Amino acid sequence: MAQISVVLPDGARREVESDTTAAGLAQSISRNLAKVAVAAEINGHLGDLSEQLRDGDTIAIITADTEAGRHVLRHSTAHVMAQAVLALYPGAKYTIGPAIENGFYYDFDLGGRAFTEADLESVEAKMRDIVKADQTFVRSVVSADEALDLFADQPYKCEIINRVRAGGADGSDAGEVGSADEVSVYRNSDQFVDLCLGPHVPSTSRLGHFKLQKVSSAYWRGNEKGPVLQRIYGTAWESKAALDEHLHRLAEAEKRDHRRLAVELDLLSFPTELGGGLAVWHPKGAIVRKLMEDYSRHRHQTGGYQFVFTPHLSNATLFQTSGHLDFYADGMYPPMEMDNGVYYPKPMNCPMHCLIFRGRQRSYRELPLRLFELGTVYRYERAGTLHGLLRIRGFTQDDSHIYCTREQLQGEIISLLDFVISVLRAFGFDDFSFHLSTKDPEKYVGSDEIWSEATQALATALDSHGVEYATKEGDAAFYGPKIDIHVRDAIGRTWQLSTIQCDFNLPERFQLEYVAPDGSRQRPIMLHRALFGSVERFFGVLVEHYAGAFPTWLAPVQVRILPVAEAHHQYAERVAATMATHGFRAEVVAADDQLGKRIRNGKIEKIPYVLVVGDSDVANGTVGVNARGADVERDVPLATFVDLVAADVSVAAF
């Protein structure tokens, strides 16, 4: 047999028989590699392990324990799920079923029926049968006509094929099929065939560490006006251990759910009498929020911002000027008729800030002018989109509008990035990612020149920070490019929080001007920026990040003092008073319940320090310290404890 030579990822050449497949290559490298191999990357393209290698190919074996490998597992598992559903629900039409982050889904048209949670069990059981049956995934390529024959009773598949053939396909279609003359299909038994580019695992027996998670609905092609499909979500992993770990992470995330913790910790609530998406803050939540806001105000005050306040309502003419009524009227609360006009609750603070800028003639000497407000806005979010604090109808932005000259833009953005990151760090975030959104060529205002200048300024600021960032082409709002800042939380989820947006539109609409050194009138550039974004949402993210165990500087109760018995109550009160004189939030819980019970309650309430004081403490001026997450320490002198707490809260001293 002739030999061919292939190149491995490390650059090494390897001689193999000329009829070797990717699977064979893996086998020749090591038996273990063959066992975990799910696909191959051949000359930069993902393919099946069954592909024949050719002389000179560069090949990397994709193993199940990599993201690319899991993607293949999940996609193959989605096929198995579709096979199971088609078997269990005769007449079901299948549509698309991609791998997604941590799992997969598949959308079906059940002809008006809907899946229930109970259906998941039977589908999953059927899937296990298919896995057991060890069905081989076999790819073949057919013409579009053959494909239409093959899927004659599957209208959604035909639609995909026809769209690809007509050249009107979007990325997802091409991802399913290939091209007009070469339609790629996979069979994994004579009972199931699907349009698919692959690659897939060699056989269904390679799957098995999966779990179906939830049923829901989705629109065909994401179109609200289109058919409503039934979707099943599942997750799949390379091993039982990896699957269990993922499920454990999900359980952990559920425990951190801010809606649940808000009730358990008595932080805030959403009384139905108020209406959806409107919260009331209870004392424990309010103190945390107040501290967040105090800290924010402190940083803005020392950061060169000027504070302003603006009302919650405005005459409609303001929002006509700003353009909000033209573009976002659907998202605004409905108007209120008044004797001298029509008023709206404000959906944004910027128009009012523009009025302040325009209130008198401005000199270049005043720029950059940074106006800051914790401004409460109201947006009519659609009922189905509300989600605790994370999607809410009344919320407060830590909103600033910065008016500057074109020349100042670069420096302003660089220092803004510093500012944002520094404030986010104070709240315990230290893993950031950045997104630069650029012009949507279909929809924008302002000159190409100013767009490219501003986009460059944003990019330069990111570069000067030495941070990596992703560019999202065409993702900017119509009025200017922006940087979005995401943080990674304690369990690895990312949240989009801060934003820095250039705006070429509002200065124009409000005819904003300043007097330049040469006496001419110039138009300023405007920056919108928010760090928390919404105070409410940021609070929700903090609750989840800390699992309700706020750092000491933010904790509603910092120190709880438990007298062992009634006789120690007076001493406990003295300790509390001492803590209070040092500015700490301390309280005593009397010995009505047993000590163990009170300790337990303190732990459940996630209080940073629970002190126990008894006979020896009264005698020696000490306390017994239960620091959250640490071992008990007895006989700590009170002064030492005060120092300890002082050091603990110094992370955000102001």
Add this chain to the structure above:
RNA sequence: GCCCGGGUAGCUCAGUCGGUAGAGCAACGCACUCGUAAUGCGUAGGUCGCGGGUUCGAUUCCCGCCUCGGGCUCCA
């Protein structure tokens, strides 16, 4: 807004194949005064989300609405 699933005591939930409801925790009272994650006994607490219909009778069945949850869509 759309699809699906929920709404029973402050919280978590059970229950009623149609005869107006129960547990644990929490609250309150009494006893216990205790050194590190639930002391015991007792009391109180519910228009069974709201409105309409069917029925001798509805928390239970039907319809509408409100609201919450999971998704979809949307998010200046």
